[in-house]
């Protein structure tokens with residue numbers, strides 16, 4: 166069982182049930198309406214990038230919304246984004262709404278602007294998938310598409326387990342068991358690399374990076390060109406869920422501990438550990454096609470800005486349960502087919518719970534922990550020389 170004790174923060178006020186229902190959303194559509202309303206109330210300029218062909222379950226538009234506040238010529242820009250992994254969006258979006266509601270934009274330093282990017286993967290959020298409309302893990306989609314794609318020969322063993330996995334408890338446990346057997350035979354590094362580092366050969370598999378830059382990737386680069394070509398210093402937090410201790414923030418940097426980014430981020434958040442390559446069970450893994458790395462490269466092709474960006478996860482359940490959740494997401498998109506609707510609904514609701522717990526205590530904990538994280542990011546960017 167995961168440790169479900171939660172951190173408190175004495176310096177921020179307790180969060181009541183009304184705030185929870187105001188800030189957290191049950192659907193993409195609800196989340197988007199709340200975001201657009203909060204942007205209007207705070208005088209943000211919003212540009213909406215609609216998906217060219219797809220709609221949500223109620224026929225609603227799917228869009229990635231970019232919202233800007235502050236001088237157009239600001240030399241420092243802070244970026245907060247959510248929804249790279251579709252259904253992980255709601256908690257990050259709630260922290261953004263809380264920051265808006267508590268007057269965050271009014272306390273920005275001079276010469277700093279904020280860019281909010283809402284629902285990087287709107288299809289995934291709307292249809293309760295972590296992956297996108299093409300079964301792509303967007304955090305493996307930012308490969309260098311002009312070069313030969315990275316190989317992940319060990320993935321085929323995982324794919325065999327995936328094809329055998331059924332959605333009952335025994336079937337999901339069998340997948341985890343198979344994974345552990347693989348780790349025992351070939352080492353934990355190989356096993357974790359095969360399942361999580363990204364693969365480009367099995368479009369219906371796990372950690373599939375795609376065969377071209379996705380619609381979300383194109384739009385994200387467009388937003389960078391529109392808003393970040395003049396900035397001199399950029400800091401970016403991309404909110405996720407599913408890694409780390411229950412209800413706690415888990416910072417992940419895709420650069421080594423020897424990097425300048427590591428030194429900068431450790432200085433901004435001395436009360437948090439910045440995890441570099443020790444994300445799971447202390448094992449070092451090289452990931453392919455990471456979104457923040459791709460975005461850094463794109464921004465650097467526009468200007469000579471200094472950029473630090475970091476993924477912050479809100480921990481939910483134990484690693485094995487999260488591995489099963491990846492299998493459930495894959496099954497729902499690729500294999501559910503004509504399965505009974507009651508079964509599909511049950512798997513979907515369990516998948517959502519694993520990335521977006523219903524517990525009010527979990528939701529309160531992340532709101533309480535996020536307030537200081539926003540403050541520290543802005544203070545850090547302002548004093549970054």
Ligand SMILES: [Zn+2]
Pocket residue numbers: 249250253405406407
């Ligand atoms: Zn994620």
